[in-house]
Amino acid sequence: MKLVIAIVQDLDADDVVEAITDAGYRVTRIASTGGFFRQGNTTLFCGVEDSQVQSLISLLRKVCQRRSRMLPLAPHSAEQPLTVGAYVEVTVGGATIFVLDVEQYEQI
Amino acid sequence: MKLVIAIVQDLDADDVVEAITDAGYRVTRIASTGGFFRQGNTTLFCGVEDSQVQSLISLLRKVCQRRSRMLPLAPHSAEQPLTVGAYVEVTVGGATIFVLDVEQYEQI
Amino acid sequence: MKLVIAIVQDLDADDVVEAITDAGYRVTRIASTGGFFRQGNTTLFCGVEDSQVQSLISLLRKVCQRRSRMLPLAPHSAEQPLTVGAYVEVTVGGATIFVLDVEQYEQI
Numbered sequence: 145m146k147l148v149i150a151i152v153q154d155l156d157a158d159d160v161v162e163a164i165t166d167a168g169y170r171v172t173r174i175a176s177t178g179g180f181f182r183q184g185n186t187t188l189f190c191g192v193e194d195s196q197v198q199s200l201i202s203l204l205r206k207v208c209q210r211r212s213r214m215l216p217l218a219p220h221s222a223e224q225p226l227t228v229g230a231y232v233e234v235t236v237g238g239a240t241i242f243v244l245d246v247e248q249y250e251q252i
Numbered sequence: 253m254k255l256v257i258a259i260v261q262d263l264d265a266d267d268v269v270e271a272i273t274d275a276g277y278r279v280t281r282i283a284s285t286g287g288f289f290r291q292g293n294t295t296l297f298c299g300v301e302d303s304q305v306q307s308l309i310s311l312l313r314k315v316c317q318r319r320s321r322m323l324p325l326a327p328h329s330a331e332q333p334l335t336v337g338a339y340v341e342v343t344v345g346g347a348t349i350f351v352l353d354v355e356q357y358e359q360i
Numbered sequence: 361m362k363l364v365i366a367i368v369q370d371l372d373a374d375d376v377v378e379a380i381t382d383a384g385y386r387v388t389r390i391a392s393t394g395g396f397f398r399q400g401n402t403t404l405f406c407g408v409e410d411s412q413v414q415s416l417i418s419l420l421r422k423v424c425q426r427r428s429r430m431l432p433l434a435p436h437s438a439e440q441p442l443t444v445g446a447y448v449e450v451t452v453g454g455a456t457i458f459v460l461d462v463e464q465y466e467q468i
């Protein structure tokens with residue numbers, strides 16, 4: 145048994161949890177905060193069999209892949225159409241994953 | 253030193269924490285959410301001596317044992333007594349426990 | 361890679377997180393509660409290289425050292441100056457630290 149701890153963005157948290165449970169894994173989620181940006185994020189704890197670790201990690205890689213998003217720069221009024229270029233590209237997604245060895249597992 | 257991580261139902265959390273501290277162990281509690289039912293639950297972190305792990309687990313087994321409870325099916329008014337059978341049996345309790353090895357422990 | 365889990369007082373949490381990120385380490389913070397005093401505290405998760413563990417611990421030791429503070433015993437009105445001795449000495453600070461081995465680390 146291994147304990148996989150994954151820190152993901154709040155934006156991806158619902159999709160990740162759904163994908164993990166759909167795949168038959170168990171997961172517990174905890175609200176957390178990043179130390180540097182001080183933004184809310186999500187810390188997931190997943191206890192899985194040793195043989196399931198790599199497939200869980202590829203699931204996380206798929207759902208949380210870093211990707212760019214275009215966000216509008218500033219609110220505009222209905223009369224004034226957004227001109228091209230009034231968007232900014234930001235990177236979202238990503239996950240930080242730690243795999244720890246579990247010496248003993250009990251389910252009461 | 254081992255770190256015992258136990259995920260318990262909110263229903264049992266206060267009793268478990270009290271039983272753990274009454275037994276002289278130290279514990280930190282964190283609010284968490286189950287991935288499948290999306291219900292709130294409680295994640296406990298307990299750093300204990302190697303020799304105390306099994307007695308902590310039997311304490312958890314005692315306080316969090318799965319048991320059935322009868323819950324009334326629907327609210328009823330004072331005039332209309334609940335008929336027999338208007339209850340449903342649900343299972344409560346349980347705990348998921350991970351024991352991790354602690355390489356170094358410091359108390360500042 | 362090691363996962364350093366540190367439980368610190370809320371009073372020190374902002375300073376600790378700032379000191380950790382200023383030193384170039386990564387950290388995630390989680391709100392937690394002490395089992396005995398039932399007071400809020402903060403649990404920090406820091407994944408660091410093996411060679412960085414001791415310097416992270418001495419950073420925690422510096423920011424979270426136990427120290428005494430004088431707290432006024434009771435509110436007093438502006439007309440009635442506090443007499444000497446109307447203070448009580450309390451101990452603040454401290455940290456509980458667990459270092460766990462990380463078998464696998466991934467950054468997506």
Ligand SMILES: Nc1ncnc2c1ncn2[C@@H]1O[C@@H]2COP(=O)(O)O[C@H]3[C@@H](O)[C@H](n4cnc5c(N)ncnc54)O[C@@H]3COP(=O)(O)O[C@H]2[C@H]1O
Pocket residue numbers: 151177178179180181182183185238239240380381382383384385386387388389405406407408
């Ligand atoms: N080794 C580790 N141990 C514990 N938690 C970890 C961790 N690595 C990452 N995290 C968690 O994952 C979040 C995203 O990290 P990421 O490395 O993608 O993205 C990070 C990283 O690119 C950068 N960053 C973080 N700390 C930094 C530092 N001390 N100096 C420079 N850049 C930093 O800022 C982004 C946001 O960081 P933030 O702290 O707000 O949020 C972090 C933190 O909550």
Ligand SMILES: Nc1ncnc2c1ncn2[C@@H]1O[C@@H]2COP(=O)(O)O[C@H]3[C@@H](O)[C@H](n4cnc5c(N)ncnc54)O[C@@H]3COP(=O)(O)O[C@H]2[C@H]1O
Pocket residue numbers: 164165166167168169170171172173189190191192259285286287288289290291293346347348
């Ligand atoms: N290996 C593990 N790693 C991390 N956290 C773990 C874990 N095993 C259990 N937990 C945590 O403990 C709670 C209760 O689990 P339990 O196995 O008693 O009871 C579970 C289990 O009987 C069932 N279940 C959970 N995930 C499932 C899945 N993917 N497929 C089918 N049944 C699932 O639903 C109940 C409620 O699950 P929920 O996720 O809401 O809440 C879970 C979850 O927060």
Ligand SMILES: Nc1ncnc2c1ncn2[C@@H]1O[C@@H]2COP(=O)(O)O[C@H]3[C@@H](O)[C@H](n4cnc5c(N)ncnc54)O[C@@H]3COP(=O)(O)O[C@H]2[C@H]1O
Pocket residue numbers: 272273274275276277278279280281297298299300367393394395396397398399401454455456
């Ligand atoms: N081995 C461990 N595993 C998990 N978490 C740990 C831990 N050791 C300490 N902590 C966490 O750190 C907080 C401060 O612990 P400290 O030992 O400085 O200060 C403690 C300790 O001096 C004392 N204490 C705690 N549990 C006790 C017990 N069962 N019997 C007697 N004194 C206790 O009360 C203070 C406040 O405890 P509280 O539980 O409110 O808050 C604790 C708890 O959240």
